[in-house]
Amino acid sequence: MITTLEKLKNKDTAVVREIQGGIGIRQRLGHLGVHPGDMIQVVRTGFFGGPVLIKIHGVEVAIGQGMARKIEVDLPEA
Amino acid sequence: MRIALVGQPNCGKSTLFNSVAGYKAVVSNFPGTTIQFTRSPVSLDGESFELVDLPGIYSLSSPDTEEIVARDYLLRLKPDAVINIMDGSILCRSLELTLELLELKIPLVICLNMIDEAERKGIEIDVQHLERDMGVPIIPTIASRGQGVPELFQAAAKIAKSGKTGKTFLLSRDVETVVSELALEIREDTAQGLGLPARLLALKLLEQDDALEREIREIEPGILPEIERLRGKISSSHGRPSDVVLSSERHSLAMNLFEHVSHIKPHPKKMLRDQVDKYIMHPYWGYLILGLILLGFFYFVFNFGKLIEEPLLGYFEHLTAYLSVHMDQESLFFTILNGLIQGFSGGIGIVLPYLIPFLFGLSLLEDIGYLSRAAFLMDSIMHRIGLHGKAIIPFVLGYGCNVPAIMGVRILESSRDRFISAVLVTFVPCAARTTIIFGLVAFYLGSSRALFLYILNLIVIAAAGKFLSRMRPEVSPGMILEIPSYKFPSTRAVVNKIWFRLREFIIIAWPLLIVGSVILSLLEYFQLSEAINRMLSPFTSGLLGLPEETSITLIFGILRKELTIIMLVQALGTSDFASVMTNGQMMIFTVFTLFYIPCLATLAMLRTVIGNKGMIFTLVFTTAVATVLALAFRLIFYII
Numbered sequence: 001m002i003t004t005l006e007k008l009k010n011k012d013t014a015v016v017r018e019i020q021g022g023i024g025i026r027q028r029l030g031h032l033g034v035h036p037g038d039m040i041q042v043v044r045t046g047f048f049g050g051p052v053l054i055k056i057h058g059v060e061v062a063i064g065q066g067m068a069r070k071i072e073v074d075l076p077e078a
Numbered sequence: 079m080r081i082a083l084v085g086q087p088n089c090g091k092s093t094l095f096n097s098v099a100g101y102k103a104v105v106s107n108f109p110g111t112t113i114q115f116t117r118s119p120v121s122l123d124g125e126s127f128e129l130v131d132l133p134g135i136y137s138l139s140s141p142d143t144e145e146i147v148a149r150d151y152l153l154r155l156k157p158d159a160v161i162n163i164m165d166g167s168i169l170c171r172s173l174e175l176t177l178e179l180l181e182l183k184i185p186l187v188i189c190l191n192m193i194d195e196a197e198r199k200g201i202e203i204d205v206q207h208l209e210r211d212m213g214v215p216i217i218p219t220i221a222s223r224g225q226g227v228p229e230l231f232q233a234a235a236k237i238a239k240s241g242k243t244g245k246t247f248l249l250s251r252d253v254e255t256v257v258s259e260l261a262l263e264i265r266e267d268t269a270q271g272l273g274l275p276a277r278l279l280a281l282k283l284l285e286q287d288d289a290l291e292r293e294i295r296e297i298e299p300g301i302l303p304e305i306e307r308l309r310g311k312i313s314s315s316h317g318r319p320s321d322v323v324l325s326s327e328r329h330s331l332a333m334n335l336f337e338h339v340s341h342i343k344p345h346p347k348k349m350l351r352d353q354v355d356k357y358i359m360h361p362y363w364g365y366l367i368l369g370l371i372l373l374g375f376f377y378f379v380f381n382f383g384k385l386i387e388e389p390l391l392g393y394f395e396h397l398t399a400y401l402s403v404h405m406d407q408e409s410l411f412f413t414i415l416n417g418l419i420q421g422f423s424g425g426i427g428i429v430l431p432y433l434i435p436f437l438f439g440l441s442l443l444e445d446i447g448y449l450s451r452a453a454f455l456m457d458s459i460m461h462r463i464g465l466h467g468k469a470i471i472p473f474v475l476g477y478g479c480n481v482p483a484i485m486g487v488r489i490l491e492s493s494r495d496r497f498i499s500a501v502l503v504t505f506v507p508c509a510a511r512t513t514i515i516f517g518l519v520a521f522y523l524g525s526s527r528a529l530f531l532y533i534l535n536l537i538v539i540a541a542a543g544k545f546l547s548r549m550r551p552e553v554s555p556g557m558i559l560e561i562p563s564y565k566f567p568s569t570r571a572v573v574n575k576i577w578f579r580l581r582e583f584i585i586i587a588w589p590l591l592i593v594g595s596v597i598l599s600l601l602e603y604f605q606l607s608e609a610i611n612r613m614l615s616p617f618t619s620g621l622l623g624l625p626e627e628t629s630i631t632l633i634f635g636i637l638r639k640e641l642t643i644i645m646l647v648q649a650l651g652t653s654d655f656a657s658v659m660t661n662g663q664m665m666i667f668t669v670f671t672l673f674y675i676p677c678l679a680t681l682a683m684l685r686t687v688i689g690n691k692g693m694i695f696t697l698v699f700t701t702a703v704a705t706v707l708a709l710a711f712r713l714i715f716y717i718i
Contacts, residue, residue, distance in 0.1 A: 023286055023321055028558050030325045031086075031136030033171040036318070037326070047361040050458035051467075051557055057170050058199065062454045064466070064557040 001075045006052055006068035008042045014073040015039055021070040029071070033057045040073070079127035081234050082152060085163035086175055087134030088562050090191045094163060094221040095131040096574040098122065098231065115151065116578075122231045130155065138178040138278075139287040146289045152182075153273035159185040159238035161230065166196035166218070167563070169203060169340060173332035176212070180244045181278040185237040188216040189230050195563065200343040208339040213245035222568045246277070249327045252315060256308050257281055268298045284309055285321045351563055355451070364455050371448070372474045375439050380478050380509065383431035390431065394423035410603060417599030421592030424638055424679070425584075433580060436475060436482040440489075441575040443471075445567030449489060450559055457557050463540050464547025466490075466557040469499045473539075476506030480680040481583065484687055493688075498546045500688045501696050504676040505539050505703075507532070510639035511672055517643045518668045522656050527665070531672065534707075538673065542703065587682035591637075594678045598637055607649075622670065622708050624663055625650065635671055637678055642671050662715030666708045674704035 008014060016038045019026050033056050034040070043060060044053040051062040063071070085091040099118035117130040132152060135145045152160075162179050164172035169190075179186055188208075196203060209216045215233045219226030248254050261280035269276040272293060282290050283305050294301060309320040316323045357363045398419055405412045443449050453467030460467050468490055476483035483503045490496045507515065520528035601607060607630040611618075614629035627649040635642035647653045655664060675697055676684070685693040 019322075023319070026319075026322055027137070027140060027325070030322075030329070031140070032558055032560055033168075033329075035326050035329045036322065038329075043355075044359060046458075048458045049461075051454060051559070053359065053454065053561065057168065058201075059168050059171065060561040062450075062457070062557060062559045062561055064457060064461075067558060 001077055003073060003075055004069050005040075005042075005054070005063065005071040005073055006046060006065055008045065008052070008073065008075065010042055010045055012075060013039060013041045014075040016071060017074050018072040019070060020072065021067075025067060025070060029063075029067075032061045033059060034061070034063075034071070079125070079159075079235070079238055080130065080155065080157045081127055081159050081161060081231075081238065082130045082132060082155060082157035083161050083163060084132055084152065084175075084179060085134060085189075086136050086165070086172055088560065089134065089163045089165040089172065090221045091134060091163045092131060093568070093571050094161075094189065094191065094219070094227065094230075095129065096571060097221055097224050097227055099129055099131075115148070120231075122228065123235075125231075125235045127158075127235070130157065135175070137175055138181075139282055139285055139290075150289075156273070157184060159187060159234045161187050161189050161234050163189045163191050163221075166190045166193045166203060167199050167201060169196070169201065170332055170336040173335055174328050177247055177328050177331060178278075180212070180214075180246065181275060181281065183243045183275045183278075185241055186214045186244050187230065187234045187237055188212065188214055189221075189226075190216055190218045191221050193218045194220050195565075199349075202341040202343065204339045204341075208335070211245075211335055211339065214243075222565075222571065247331050249324070249331070253312060253323060253327055256312055257284065260284065260305065260308050263304055264301055265298055268294070268301075271297060281324065284312065285324045286319075354564065355561075358448075358451050359454060364451075368452055368455050371443075371452075372470075375443070376474060376478060378439060379432060379435045379475070382435045383478070383509075386431040387427050391423060391427050394419060394426075413599045413603040414596055417596035418592060420599070420637075421588075421595030424595065425588040425591050432479045433482050433485075433583060434576065436478070437485075437576040437580060438572065440471070440475075440482075440486055441572045442567055444489065444575075445565060445571060447562045447564045450561050453557070453559060454561060463502075463543030465495055465498060465543065467559075469495065472499055472503050473506060476503045476508060477512075478509055480504055480506065480508050480676055481587070481683050484680060484683045485583070487687055494550045497688050497692055498543065498550065500684055500692065501546060501699060502539050502543055504680060504684070504696055504700055505535065505542065505673060507535060507672055508639065510677070513640050514643050514668055514671050518655060518664050522664055523661055531668065534669075535672065538703065538707070542699075583679075583683065587679050587686070590682040591679050594637055598634060601633075621705070622666055623712050624667055624670075625659065628667060632671070632674070635677070636675050639671070639677050660715075662712070665715065666711045669711050670704045670708040672704070673700060673707055675700055 002017065005014075016034060016036050018036055019029055019034070029035075038056060041055045042052060043055050046052045046065050046068065049065055051064045052068045053060060053062050083091050083095055095116065095118075098120050099116070115130060115132050117128055120127060120129045132148045133145070135148050137145075138149050140146060140149075160179060160182070162176050164176065176188065190203065190205065193203070203218075205216050205218055215237060217226050217230040217233055219230055221227065249257065257277065257280050260283065261276040264276055264279060266276070269279045272279060272290065274282070279290065283294065286309070291305075294305075312320040312323050318326075358367055398416060401412065401415065405415075443452075449468060449471065452470060455467065456470040457467035460469050469487075471489065472483040472486035475486055480503055483506065484500050487496045487500045487503065490499060515528050515531055519531060601610070610633060611626050611629045614632075615626045618624045618629045618632070619626045628646065631642050631645040631649050634645045646655070650658045652658060659667070675681075681693055681697070684696055688696075
């Protein structure tokens with residue numbers, strides 16, 4: 001199922017498909033290891049409009065809601 | 079010989095730097111910006127060299143101007159060798175920067191730091207294998223314990239002398255063809271002028287590096303259409319923008335290297351970190367813990383401060399009293415001496431009681447790894463005033479004293495966030511302004527009015543935040559923040575950090591405070607207060623409707639806020655303010671002092687953190703806000 005990062009639930013594992021938005025966002029995410037094709041796991045969904053906490057390549061990264069909405073992910077159907 | 083330390087944020091770079099440079103390091107400002115780097119002469123094993131610690135960078139190209147400045151500095155500095163510090167526990171991501179650094183063709187040594195943390199995570203790294211793959215020496219270290227550090231510098235000195243550079247990693251064939259095509263077409267002197275090898279320049283241009291593209295537009299505009307064409311070629315064959323193609327290529331190279339040289343054992347036991355984070359970052363518990371930690375921090379700093387400040391200032395009062403008995407109080411010499419003592423004691427009264435415990439607490443929270451977790455929790459709230467989560471820390475501390483709070487603004491990465499937070503922090507009522515609120519409003523007008531002022535203050539801060547973020551629109555749409563693993567802070571790192579930050583206050587802010595005090599003493603000596611009262615009277619009594627005598631107290635308030643109320647007693651000739659001021663006047667006076675020009679020590683700190691322009695802006699902005707609010711209150715009291 002194709003969705004965006006902020007819609008995932010706790011412990012969901014998904015693959016990054018596409019990062020929408022400008023080069024600035026792509027570079028920032030790339031620096032922290034988020035590229036298309038990478039596997040991510042949601043550690044904590046954003047609460048109160050706050051950032052989503054994900055695990056990627058063994059690192060935990062908090063991603064603000066606005067940015068999470070721009071990350072398109074592929075969630076394997078259970 | 080010059081050696082530069084380069085690494086991604088949080089890799090232990092500063093720990094390494096401090097472990098060899100210690101207290102000798104000099105903090106320098108990079109010309110034209112507020113970015114800072116530290117350098118220090120170091121001698122190890124009879125070799126002496128200059129060690130430069132650059133701010134952490136994730137990559138050689140970045141949307142962040144500060145990272146670009148760090149890169150430019152690296153290129154212009156032309157170090158004899160680069161030590162690339164890597165966090166061994168996140169080897170894969172760290173390798174991406176290394177792949178770029180190799181393209182610089184500067185002798186390179188890799189410092190594989192935090193190998194203890196990697197082991198804890200179950201990552202085994204075959205160092206010799208990696209060394210062969212990269213073609214550069216790799217030294218495993220644990221910088222916080224000094225382990226491997228001498229070997230690292232020996233290797234750096236050796237490689238600098240030999241001038242040997244590491245391997246170049248080729249990308250997939252079709253991309254590589256395009257890169258070499260561009261590298262060949264760019265004039266040799268263009269690349270040389272920019273201090274970059276042609277291949278790296280070509281890579282960066284294809285990656286749409288803004289800063290370099292601007293430079294090329296100046297030096298060799300003829301090549302621009304060609305760059306455009308080649309970018310198009312890459313993106314059409316891969317179906318993605320060229321920057322994504324190149325960064326993905328580098329990413330997969332790094333992944334391959336990582337898989338090649340490391341072995342991950344399944345987790346031996348459940349990580350303690352996950353257990354702790356379950357509560358610390360919990361939607362309810364997290365806020366409770368954050369509140370308790372901030373409250374505890376606040377109480378620690380201010381109870382400790384009070385404990386020391388009163389007896390400390392008592393000594394200075396004794397000294398002044400003693401001098402006034404034994405010297406001619408009317409003499410110019412005594413006046414100047416008195417001013418000097420006031421300024422000196424004012425500085426001591428901030429440094430020892432407040433700054434040291436504050437910096438201690440902040441370094442501790444920072445080094446343990448709590449700050450980024452606090453930022454995670456506060457992000458959504460701080461977003462409403464145009465900032466992101468981390469900014470909560472300086473705000474809370476501002477209630478004690480604005481000086482350390484402004485210093486604390488440094489924990490924010492972007493200069494825009496630092497600017498907005500620093501300006502907003504000056505509105506936070508510090509302990510001194512609290513005495514005014516309590517002494518005037520709470521005492522004479524009742525505590526509900528005082529509470530109202532605190533709420534008004536928060537509203538004004540939020541509104542000012544909105545205004546400032548409109549003024550400097552955000553470049554990035556949100557926060558991306560790495561949540562590091564918890565670490566045991568090392569005593570040496572904490573002490574070093576406190577000393578670095580403290581020294582800044584001592585060298586820059588304190589002298590200004592002393593000079594300011596002397597000037598104010600001289601004003602008194604030459605009996606200029608009346609003249610000043612008269613001069614400011616159109617503003618204070620004409621505009622704000624306050625007694626004319628209050629003008630001078632506002633001037634003294636710039637030196638130290640608590641002086642406003644002390645001087646008010648002197649200026650009005652009574653401590654029963656209700657007999658000479660109406661309720662409205664007291665409210666207007668307090669509102670004005672709550673928001674107007676911050677004290678001298680704060681101004682001096684502002685100047686170092688956000689520069690002259692920022693300081694002057696704050697002066698104008700705070701005065702304007704204070705005037706408008708005071709006027710509004712005058713109007714309200716006029717109506718009712």
